[in-house]
Amino acid sequence: MAYFDDNDHWASVLKDPEGAGEELDLGLESFLLLYYRNIIEAGRQSQTWELVNGAYEFLVTDFQLAFQIPESLVDAYDASSEITTTRARDAEAPILNTYYELVESSVHTGDLISSTFREGSSEESLATLLEIYNEE
Numbered sequence: 001m002a003y004f005d006d007n008d009h010w011a012s013v014l015k016d017p018e019g020a021g022e023e024l025d026l027g028l029e030s031f032l033l034l035y036y037r038n039i040i041e042a043g044r045q046s047q048t049w050e051l052v053n054g055a056y057e058f059l060v061t062d063f064q065l066a067f068q069i070p071e072s073l074v075d076a077y078d079a080s081s082e083i084t085t086t087r088a089r090d091a092e093a094p095i096l097n098t099y100y101e102l103v104e105s106s107v108h109t110g111d112l113i114s115s116t117f118r119e120g121s122s123e124e125s126l127a128t129l130l131e132i133y134n135e136e
Helices: 028-045 071-082 086-092 094-104 123-135
Strands: 002-004 010-012 050-052 055-059 065-070 114-117
Touching: 028 055, 028 065, 028 071, 028 086, 028 094, 055 071, 065 071, 071 086, 071 094
Parallel strands: none
Antiparallel strands: 002 010, 050 055, 055 065, 065 114
């Protein structure tokens, strides 16, 4: 989890998955599909998933942040996920093309997922929550 704290400083917590990893032969498009899959699918499962002003917004139960993802990125994710082979996906690259378009528009930067603290939340409450999850 990475986020900007109340002082606009970048903060993050990273926990590696269990088990030995192995190298994957993926192009950038397939990597982006995997990168965005969890957050988009989690959003879709949220009862708060809603399109607002060109971005999907949602809350995750018991979590301190509200997330926003550009509608065009979600549409590109859907198009990419329908392509059945890695080679074809990487050649068509709908997520990558959309990513470049969004970045060039100067409206979005970074990984294109934005988040804000939910009402009543703070950097300290988020840090405490992440420490609890890290201990489990």
